[in-house]
Amino acid sequence: MSGDRSPARDARPRGVLRHFRRDRLTGQLAIGLAGVLCVSALVYGVGTAGARYRLADVGAWLSAGAKGLVVHANGLAGKVDGKAAVVPQMRGHHIKIVQDGTTVLLVDTDTGVVSRIDPSQLKITTSRAAGGPALQVLAGSGAAYAIDSVKGTVQRIDPLTLAPAGPSAALTAPLGQAGIDGRGNLWVPVPQTGQVVPFQNGRQGTPVTAGRAGDRLSLTIAAGTPVIVDSTSATALVVHPDGTQRVTLPAPVAEAENGVRVPPVADGQTVPMLGAGGSLYLLDTGVGRVESVALRVPHHAFEAPNVLGPRVYLPDRTSGRLLVFNTDKGAWEAPITATRPGGTIEVITRDHMLWVNDPDGATALALDPGGAVKRIKKYDDHVPGGNRRPIPIKAAPGNGNGNRNAGGPGHGGGDPVPPPGRPAKPPAKQDPTAPDPPTPIASGDNGSIKIRFTPAPQPQGVYPVSRFVLLDGNDQPVKGATPAQFAGNAPGGTFTVGGLACSNKTYEYKVAAEYKGKNGRTALSPSGPVGATACQAPGPPTALQATGVNHGAQLTWGKSAGYAVTYVISSPSGTVTTTGTSKTITGLTNNQTSTISVTARNGAGDSTPVSTTVNLAYPTKQLRNTNNGQTNTIIRPGPHATGQSGKIPQNVYITMTVVCQTRGDSFHDPESNTTSDVWDQVQTQYGNGYLSDTLVATSKSGYPSDGLYEC
Missing domain, CATH: 2.60.40.2060 (Immunoglobulin-like)
Incomplete structure (x- = not known):
């Protein structure tokens, strides 16, 4: 992974960080690490402020609070490739780092101040107050947003200057944890309205209803797709580009007092959820299937679970370990020591890797999709890129909050890392000689x-x-x-x-x-x-087709994958259901194009809808006039026996365009001795308007007749 270091191509100082090649297979995902503090402009071992640095793309910034540092770790090598000191006056605050490509922002969630770091120089270039306490800042696809969760404001900001970019939006506070999807859209949960509001390029879109007003909503971006979990109603809403899918979750989900815990980002389509009492649920958003897994270590304090590859990693703060569930094998594997019992465990998903860090610990973890673990020594002085001066460290007491600088036993850095891999102890049994449950x-x-x-x-x-x-x-x-x-x-x-x-x-x-x-x-x-539940959410219907009829449409579609499926047809005229694969709907407006959708539904949830359009343009007919032997035929301006918009001379018979039929005044034709309240809208060389159906050679079979539509 080392770069080209030939003297002819690299005239940088010896202290400059080694240039790592870009891994084309990895993307740039926004990350936030609680407890990381502002980086100073000085990088130890680098002598010139104008020197430029290149850090490994497959990496993450990690807090190293025991020595007042932040470090950048290379996930593939399992080593630190950059170190920076912490601004002393910022210690004790809760700070998050948000990174998207070359955008690296530091967010002081205690004060609402946002700072930008130039990643080429590791230098803070600007700072700006962007909100109040509990400020959220997200970045992705070149855009950045500042969200004041308490005030309910959403403001797009320039990721370079941090200045507001366009008007702000006001939503109903308090707001939930937001996320940016794979297409660069921001999604903001608004629990008080039961909705999630999207923003694209700073513009507010149409809210998506995820539950009832006041429901507990949680958001995960799974494989780039927004997934909203409603813990109150025990449902999940998967927001696909072509529509939403609603999945019924096991009822105990609703028992979680503050809602189920979900990760902000999931690398694949599976969303892990931690419910009441440590219950673990796995939602496969690709097929709408939900699995529940029994935990063997209840009554512990857990962080939100994360998924990488076939494994679910559940941070157990009580034991200081990651509990590991292998979904392929259906079994718990040996846990992984992450920190001291009771310590802080920060977990993020980035670059198809899982990063685990204790801000006060000396070691961080980088896990790949195959389950391999690299332990990263955050205080290793041998940083790639050449020999460096030792980093001077002065122990300074912390205040028990944020990035602390308290070395020694019990404060991180000074304690050895406990040996990994000891199986988690099952809960205490009434009979010590009883076998452990499966x-x-x-x-x-x-x-x-x-x-x-x-x-x-x-x-x-x-x-x-x-x-x-x-x-x-x-x-x-x-x-x-x-x-x-x-x-x-x-x-x-x-x-x-x-x-x-x-x-x-x-x-x-x-x-x-x-x-x-x-x-x-x-x-x-x-x-x-x-x-x-005794089934899983059905797949979408297939091959939806619509054929227009008068004020309606005849629909056919292919059967959905699923069990006990009912189909819900939605159109401008309302909603109807059927268990078959065809349906004629009515109540549409003629001479307009209408959109019709069909959604498959059963007790486990809904499929994403499939949609089509039907154009109910008038099917005009070419017909002749009749009964014109006694007097001129008057073309009326409406379906009434008054007024004149044209006149067909007596004994003249023509072929004309009949557009549609409607009901109006009753008219008696003495020549044919017939009476009708049906009027035909016609277009002729003598004028356009309406003729009584007694004066047009229609079949008179039904209303409307001859395949015509009603006007």
């Missing part, structure tokens, strides 16, 4: 629930497992489960419970390890509960 995962499909499980590695001194059985949420055996049991030495398996209704009801189950305990009595060691 790990179940529940998901629904086609009127059934599948509960797959993986046995836990058993410690020494416990009773052997005789078999695995399925229990309901009340610890009662489930009748009708297939199979009824698994042998105690089984490597795992899947229970299936069928014949369930595809509704929004959540079915809860546990998998128990059965054993013979004291006195040979049979006992159970049950897992935590997992729950799911």
Whole structure:
């Protein structure tokens, strides 16, 4: 990864950071690291203020508060490739770093001051007050926004000058954590209205309704797509470019007092959610499937879970570790030590890597999608790019907040990193000799629930497992489960419970390890509960076609992937439903183009809608006039027997254009001795207007007749 260092091409001072090649496979994602403080203009080891630096693109800024530094880490090499000192007067404040390409902004969330760092010189070029406490700043696709969550204002800012760029928008405060999607659109949750408001190029768009007013809303940008979780109603809204998909989540999601915890950014399509009591839910936004996973370490303090590759990483602040769940294997792996028990754990997703940092610790982690872990020594003096002067460090007491400079035991930096990989201890058991329970995962499909499980590695001194059985949420055996049991030495398996209704009801189950305990009595060691609905959200309909009819359309479409699907047809005339794959809708306005959408729905949620348009332009006909032998035929200006807009001479018969039919005055024609209140709108060489249907050679079969539309 080293750059070209030949003297002919590189005349920079020896202290300049090594030039790292750009990794074309990685993107630039906005990141925010709590606890990072402002960077001073001086980089130790660099002698000239005008020197320029190139940091590794596959990297992240990390706080190194134990020595009053921030460092830039190279994720691929697992090493620090740049260090900078912290401005002393900023210590003790909560500061976040926001980075998007060459835009590097420092946000003091205590004061609302934003500063810009020139990444080529690591120099603060400008600072500006952009809001108050709890200020959010986001950057992406060349745009930057300052969001005052307390006041409810959204202001686009120039990422170079930090000056306002255009007018601000006022939303209903307080605002939720915002995000920027893969197309550069800003999304701001407004819980008080139950909506999420988009902004494109600084302009406010049409709000998207995610729930009811006052619902608890959380936003994740998953693979560039906004996903809004409504913890109050236990639903999730996936905002695709062609429409939204609503997914029903397990009912216990609503039990989370402050809402489920989600990461601000997910690298792939899976959104992990941490619910009440440490329940873990995984939403696959690609297919609308939800899985719930039982945790083996309840009653701990967790941060929001993150997903990278097939693994879910759950920061456990109580133990100072990352709990690791492998979705491919359906099992918990050995946890990864991240910090001291009770310490701060910052986790971000950037450049297809997961970064884990304790601001006061000496070591940070960089994890790749394959699960490999690189431990980065933040205080390593051997920074790539040449020999450097030792960094002078003066210990200064911190105030217990933000980037602290308190070395020594218990304050980061001075303590050795605990050894990684010791399995997390399961919760205390009433019977110490009982085997540890298995790990179940529940998901629904086609009127059934599948509960797959993986046995836990058993410690020494416990009773052997005789078999695995399925229990309901009340610890009662489930009748009708297939199979009824698994042998105690089984490597795992899947229970299936069928014949369930595809509704929004959540079915809860546990998998128990059965054993013979004291006195040979049979006992159970049950897992935590997992729950799911009995189906998953359907896929969108296919091949939607619309054929216009008078004031309506005949619709046909292909069947959606899913179970117990109902189709919801929306048009300007309202909403109708059907379980079939065709429907004729009415109430549309003739001679206009209308948009019609069809959404598949079942108890697990909705698909994204598919849409088409139907043009109800008048299907004109070429017909002749009739009954013109006794007098001239008068063309009327309206469907009434008064006025004149033209005249067809007596005994003249022509072919004319009949546009449409309407009802009006009743008219009696003495020549044919017929009466009708139907009038035809006509276009002739003698004038345009209306003729009684008694004077036009229509079939008189129905109204409107001859394939004509109503005017």
